[in-house]
Amino acid sequence: MSLLQVTGLTARYGDFQALFGVDLTLDAGEAIAIIGANGAGKTTLMRSISGVLRNAPEMIRLNGAPIGALPPDAVVAQGVAMVPEGRRLFASLSVEENLLIGAHGRKDAGYWTLQTVYDLFPILKEKRHVPGVSLSGGQQQMVAIGRALMSNPRVLLCDEISLGLAPVVIRDVYAALPRIRDAGAAVVIVEQDIGQALKVADRVYCMMEGRITLSGRPEDLSRAAIHDAYFGVSA
Ligand SMILES: Nc1ncnc2c1ncn2[C@@H]1O[C@H](COP(=O)(O)OP(=O)(O)OP(=O)(O)O)[C@@H](O)[C@H]1O
Ligand SMILES: [Mg+2]
Numbered sequence: 001m002s003l004l005q006v007t008g009l010t011a012r013y014g015d016f017q018a019l020f021g022v023d024l025t026l027d028a029g030e031a032i033a034i035i036g037a038n039g040a041g042k043t044t045l046m047r048s049i050s051g052v053l054r055n056a057p058e059m060i061r062l063n064g065a066p067i068g069a070l071p072p073d074a075v076v077a078q079g080v081a082m083v084p085e086g087r088r089l090f091a092s093l094s095v096e097e098n099l100l101i102g103a104h105g106r107k108d109a110g111y112w113t114l115q116t117v118y119d120l121f122p123i124l125k126e127k128r129h130v131p132g133v134s135l136s137g138g139q140q141q142m143v144a145i146g147r148a149l150m151s152n153p154r155v156l157l158c159d160e161i162s163l164g165l166a167p168v169v170i171r172d173v174y175a176a177l178p179r180i181r182d183a184g185a186a187v188v189i190v191e192q193d194i195g196q197a198l199k200v201a202d203r204v205y206c207m208m209e210g211r212i213t214l215s216g217r218p219e220d221l222s223r224a225a226i227h228d229a230y231f232g233v234s235a
Contacts, residue, residue, distance in 0.1 A: 110152030
């Protein structure tokens with residue numbers, strides 16, 4: 001049984017249908033990447049899994065248990081945490097207070113505490129008393145990741161954590177991934193940078209217009225197939 005199983009997932013915004021029967025699995029210990037152009041439905045998929053958008057219960061299962069209809073706080077309590085697109089830090093709160101918000105939904109004690117998050121991103125310890133929003137983009141992204149880790153998730157959803165960051169900063173952020181996986185989280189990475197996705201993921205799913213158009217292990221996917229699945233096949 002997969003740790004996370006998405007089956008026939010649909011999603012709508014009013015009259016607009018954004019997802020059309022998405023199927024996806026994530027095994028314990030795995031890292032998968034979701035790639036796709038702007039508007040493909042990647043964030044809608046993340047918001048559906050995390051409970052921000054509600055679904056039929058059985059469309060999303062965690063260890064076999066239906067979680068598709070649970071609200072976000074219950075999804076976190078079940079062990080699924082999201083690093084949202086755009087980081088979404090609390091402007092009036094310090095770095096440390098932002099991190100502690102993440103511990104709020106925690107079910108069990110686990111590897112991740114303030115101390116282990118500070119070990120992962122030492123700069124955050126230095127800056128722990130300053131407002132989160134006064135940090136650089138990369139540091140804010142580290143706070144957003146740390147905040148999600150503070151719930152000790154079994155599944156960590158990361159929505160475009162490299163967006164708008166300089167290459168050297170992207171490298172620093174992604175350098176945290178092996179340790180996050182070692183600590184026991186399976187990871188879903190949403191990326192527009194195909195190269196980055198292929199580098200860090202065990203398997204890749206490509207989305208276009210609300211559907212999965214291709215999936216597989218990076219070594220089994222040709223550049224041409226990915227290009228077609230990402231941009232559509234030109235007639
Ligand atoms: N709140 C909303 N109301 C109406 N339509 C929406 C809303 N959010 C997203 N959409 C539409 O749903 C589709 C999928 O959007 P989504 O944000 O999931 O794509 P994405 O793959 O995350 O794109 P990006 O790479 O730009 O973040 C798009 O057509 C988008 O315009
Ligand atoms: Mg998005």
